Amino acid sequence: xxxxxxxxxxxxxxxxxxxxxxxxxxxxxxxxxxxxxxxxxxxxxxxxxxxxxxxxxxxxxxxxxxxxxxxxxxxxxxxxxxxxxxxxxxxxxxxxxxxxxxxxxxxxxxxxx
Amino acid sequence: xxxxxxxxxxxxxxxxxxxxxxxxxxxxxxxxxxxxxxxxxxxxxxxxxxxxxxxxxxxxxxxxxxxxxxxxxxxxxxxxxxxxxxxxxxxxxxxxxxxxxxxxxxxxxxxxx
Numbered sequence: 503x504x505x506x507x508x509x510x511x512x513x514x515x516x517x518x519x520x521x522x523x524x525x526x527x528x529x530x531x532x533x534x535x536x537x538x539x540x541x542x543x544x545x546x547x548x549x550x551x552x553x554x555x556x557x558x559x560x561x562x563x564x565x566x567x568x569x570x571x572x573x574x575x576x577x578x579x580x581x582x583x584x585x586x587x588x589x590x591x592x593x594x595x596x597x598x599x600x601x602x603x604x605x606x607x608x609x610x611x612x613x614x615x
Numbered sequence: 616x617x618x619x620x621x622x623x624x625x626x627x628x629x630x631x632x633x634x635x636x637x638x639x640x641x642x643x644x645x646x647x648x649x650x651x652x653x654x655x656x657x658x659x660x661x662x663x664x665x666x667x668x669x670x671x672x673x674x675x676x677x678x679x680x681x682x683x684x685x686x687x688x689x690x691x692x693x694x695x696x697x698x699x700x701x702x703x704x705x706x707x708x709x710x711x712x713x714x715x716x717x718x719x720x721x722x723x724x725x726x727x728x
Contacts, residue, residue, distance in 0.1 A: 538717075545617060545660070545705050545719030589658075602648065602671045603659035603717055 506590045511610040514584075520577040522609050524590030527571040533594050535566060536603070537575045539586040546589065546605070569574065580613045586609070618642065621706050621720035629728055634695040638648030638725045640687055646670075646707075649681055650715065653702035664689055666710075669710040696727045 507525040514520040515559045526535065536551040550557055550564045552573070563576040577584050589608040618641035631664055640647050649661040654713075660673035664683035678696075683689040693700060703724050707717040 504687045540658075543703060543722070543724075544706070545619070545721050546717070547617075547703060547719070551716070585629075594625055602660045602663055602673060 506606055507590070508590050508605065508606065508609045511612065513581045513612050513614060514577075515579055516613050516615055517579055520575075520580040520584065520611055520612065520613070522575040522577075522588050522590075523572065524575070525572045526590070526592045529570050530594055535564065535573050536591040536593055537562070537564065538589045538591065538605070539591070540608075541582075541583075541586040542577075549588075568601055580611075582615070583603050585611060585613045617718040617720060619706060619708050619718050619720035621704075624721065625724050625726075627726045627728065628696060630696055630698060632696050632727075633692065634692040634696065634725065636693070636704050636706075636725075638691070638706030638708075638720060640689070640706075641705045641718050644708035644710050644718070645687065646709045646711060647683055647687070648707040649675075649689070649691050650707065650719075651702050652705060652722075653699075656671055656702075658705070659667050661691070682716040693725070696725075698727050701725055701727045 534551050534553050538546045538551040540546040550562050552564045557591050566573045587608040589605050621640040622637045645666045648663045651659045661675040662681050663671040667683050678694050681691045704720045705722045707719045
């Protein structure tokens with residue numbers, strides 16, 4: 503699975519959009535980009551994933567560059583409850599039953615008033 | 616609520632002891648994953664089971680073992696406990712072996728004194 507690079511921390515004002523970048527320059531054609539977050543010692547929570555096209559769900563939007571070497575997770579209107587560590591993970595499209603998801607160090611997003 | 620249940624939520628024990636952590640996956644999920652999160656190590660993948668069989672292994676110590684039972688619940692056994700085993704232990708589940716979207720429990724916090 504490709505390696506990812508994220509900034510260690512970011513700040514965002516409440517109500518503003520939070521844009522969290524992720525670099526995955528060694529990503530290969532069949533690898534997906536996943537985003538999870540972990541709110542203070544709770545279990546990680548799945549946010550969104552994508553392959554090539556931009557994706558949007560009720561939590562966030564995922565923008566993947568055309569060359570797929572980087573992506574941005576967008577929380578359109580950040581709230582204090584979005585303060586968390588956000589993990590960007592690249593994962594291959596395996597069809598077998600043996601697999602794992604490798605978490606890096608993530609970005610600690612602090613949303614402030 | 617992810618639908619994944621972990622017990623106990625908190626556990627305090629002494630060095631040299633043995634403990635068992637239990638995980639009930641979401642209804643219908645066949646795969647169970649165990650992760651360890653200590654302060655200085657981040658989320659570390661330990662082991663994955665799919666429908667009762669071990670499928671993937673991470674950096675799991677020999678003192679640790681796990682199994683998945685016919686009813687699909689899983690147990691993580693930690694023996695000869697050391698101070699460094701103090702951590703949050705998370706269980707996650709997914710429908711198949713492809714772990715794109717993992718559902719995590721709230722974790723079991725183990726303190727070894």
